[in-house]
Amino acid sequence: MNIRFSYKYVATIALSATMAFGAITPVWADGSPAAITMAIGKVPITNSSYFELKQIHVLPDQSGKIATFTITIHNEGSSELQFIDYWARLKSKSGNQFSARLLPADKDKNRVAPGSTTDLTFYATVNPSTNLQDLVVQFIKWDFSQTNFERVLGEVAVPNDYTDITPSDSAGVISVGGVEVHASIKKFVSNKNEKYHVPTVYLTLENAGSHTVTIPSYLFSIRTPEGLLYPLEAKGMKDLKINPKESKEIQLSGSIPIAVAADVWQLSVAETIADLKLNVAVANFQLPAVSSQEGGSIGKEYSFTNKLGVYTAQLGGLHRLPWEDQDLLTADLVLSNKGDESLPIPKLAGYFLLDDAVKIDAKLIQTAKVIGLGAGASVNLQLAGKLPYTYEFSSVKLVLQENEGDAPAAGTENTSSTTTDVLEFSTQAELQSVPFVGLGESYSSTDAGRKAKYAIRNVSTYEDKTSIMYSAMVEVTNLEKRFTNTAKLVANFRSSDGTVFPATVAEVKNKISPSGKALLNVWAPVPKGFSTENLNLLLGEAVTDGKLSEGDKAVADSYVNPVAYWLPAESTNVATTLKNVDLFPYSISIDKIGTKIEDNVFTLKFNYELTKEKLTEINTEGHNLLLVFEDGGGIKRFEKRFDFKDFDVFNGDSTADEDTKIRLGKREDFKISLPDPGLIFNTKFLEKYTLSVYDEFQGQRKLLASQKADWFITTE
Secondary structure, three states: OOEEEOOOOHHHHOOOOOEOOOOOOOOOOOOOOOOOOOOOEEEEOOOOEEEEEEEEEEEEEOOEEEEEEEEEEEEOOOOOEEHHHEEEEEEEOOOOEEOOEEOHHHOOOOEEOOOEEEEEEEEEEEOOOOOHHHEEEEEEEEOOOOOOOEEEEEEEEOOOOOOOOEOOOOOEEEEEOOEEEEEEEEEEEEEEOOOEEEEEEEEEEEEOOOOOEEOOOOEEEEEOOOOOEEEEEEEOOOOOEEOOOOEEEEEEEOOEEOOOOOOOOEEEEEEEEOOOOEEEEEEEEEOOOOOOOOOOOOOOEEEEEEOOEEEEEEEEEEEEEEEOOEEEEEEEEEEEOOOOOOEEOOOEEEEEEEOOOEEEEEEEEEOOOOOEEOOOOEEEEEEEEEEEOOOOOOEEEEEEEEEEEOOOOOOOOOOOEEEEEEEEEEEEOOOOOOOEEOOOOEEEEOOOOOOEEEEEEEEEEEEOOOEEEEEEEEEEEEOOOOOEOOOOEEEEEEOOOOOEEEEEEEOOOOOEOOOOEEEEEEEEEEEOOOOOOOOEEEEEEEEEOOEEOOOOOOOOOEEEEEEEEEOOOOOOOOEOOOOOEEEOOEEEEEEEEEEEEEOOEEEEEEEEEEEEOOOEEEOOOOEEEEEEEEEOOOOOEEEEEEEHHHOOOOOOOOOOOOOOOOOOEEEEEEEEEEEOOOHHHHHHHOOOEEEEEEEEEOOEEEEEEEEEEOOOOOOO
16 A cells, blocks of 8 residues: 655644643753753842743644643742732733733642742643743732732843753753653664665663653654644653663654655654643754664665566565554555566565564565566565564564465475575664544545545544443545455554554445445443543554455454554533534434323323435444433433434335434334333423433443423424
8 A cells, every 4th residue: 555645734743832741951962961951041039039031932732832831839938828919911022011820730739838839831822823932920919009019020031142942962951740850862773665765763761760751641743943843652651660870762754755855853752741732842852963874774775686587676664553462563665666577577475583582473465456567567565473562572584585386286285395595685773654644634544346445434432321432434436447445454443552443344335436435433431530531543444364454254464554643632512502513424313292191191201303414325334313302300211223224215204294214304203102101190380391312322421412391392
């Protein structure tokens, strides 16, 4: 699968700009880096106490720009100082004022004991054109003797030469639960292939405190001078503990489009603040010069010859991917014919050799439906092998082989064959990060016979009392000129700390028309309380016995061509009317809702219209439209399920009174009747009722709309 990205402003994928749990202080390295604090400015509170502006940042957010600043209160007096008597404001040098708020972790820090200090971090939304050097932090004391009830103690303007980026030859200080952790970049390696830069950053963390710390699940990105952000995957971060005076190295890897200039890159580190639903910056580093990569062969072309002709092979990338309780090690190869005559595709095989000692057998997979290579043509191939997910290695060698065999003699199954090593690709363990697709973006498969575009439509969370079901809707558009089946996919949801949730893909059985669409529901159970804020979706093409999976009975044993999606925020709005309720690709409107009690039978009736987006196929197995009726006084409650699979089924005259299913089209006076002999005697206690529409999936539900109405009165 060749992948074509539509990169726009990639900053939508990520880092909101703020500094949270402590932060970075530039220092200069001399052997082991030493931390040197560089305060921006001070404002006196009393003769013995003062405010210090410790750091300030402005970085892009999905909605514009967020500024954060950290102040330190120094109380060198003999009595307690109460911050409730003071405040800090943020404004621009041109006079614009911005509303500053404390981060949730600092809201209860109101008292500063004598002889101690306290850090407080504020955040504020600023104008899109605001830069770091435009800002001024003003300190005030509440004074009710003044006309405006406040007295300005002083202010600190950000100097024109101030920067919040740690130089490449320096170290920074990150506060983790009050413990200082020194951070520095040991090495920066960057390879490239035809489509991507493949950077790897080696970040060293040293615990400078006296207690063991657990490093949070930070988010890492490379930031370009233009402000574009590209996510990095962290190797070795999950539940990382660092003992006092101990150092740990973290390997960060990613992929950046080759069109991006590979200079003056920075490493941005952030942490998610769940209460604010944004990511806050922890540190920014200037990346050092690229280190030479010994023995690297990614992106280079090599030729080999057999009796059929001359071929060119290029290693596009190596990936380590989650697979159940193991990992997959995969290699992407491009096999080309640089000559003027067509060539058959040779019978290739291969294996991985880890640390020149451990052999991992690999299967070769050909995804494109081609049987030969025309002059100047190429084909994508993959090799995949399995290893324990806990196994670590420092170098990997891919040995590409060719199988040469004779056809079996008539009446026998015996063959004679030889295996020849034709090429070796050697590299260190800087495996490539899976390419990420930004919010609102798509990728396209350009393999012959399987051209399609993939995009994320939305995400949903379905809940019950004990667990949640997290779901992403993947929209597949057929780019072929014929009806085709959708490719079988393997899916995993991944969190920033490396936690993997294997997902199920509800496959569409019908073929998709040219330019038509299919919706693939990808879902996985997630423990209740586990944050889904920063999950991404890893998709790959399913493989069975060395070939792309086809047919209902094919069980995937691996996957290739991985692509990861940053997932959009979930829409949690609950409509207050039942009109145009989105059940994509369906939409339902319910009106003229009325109730009655007659002959000991309670009846709810309404008009509805159910529509469907044309040329869209979906597997609705497990989905129900759930109607829930609840009387405000608690006298009457019931639930009624309508299976999605009945929506498209024609059942004669769908307006017939005896049809109890909801169908596509319009229907008037649709009735739900329930025997309830005692309800008539409780009419004077009946209060307003609520009729709610849920999307129910696998027995768990998501509320979409609720409408209140009066008993015995038909709504509009």
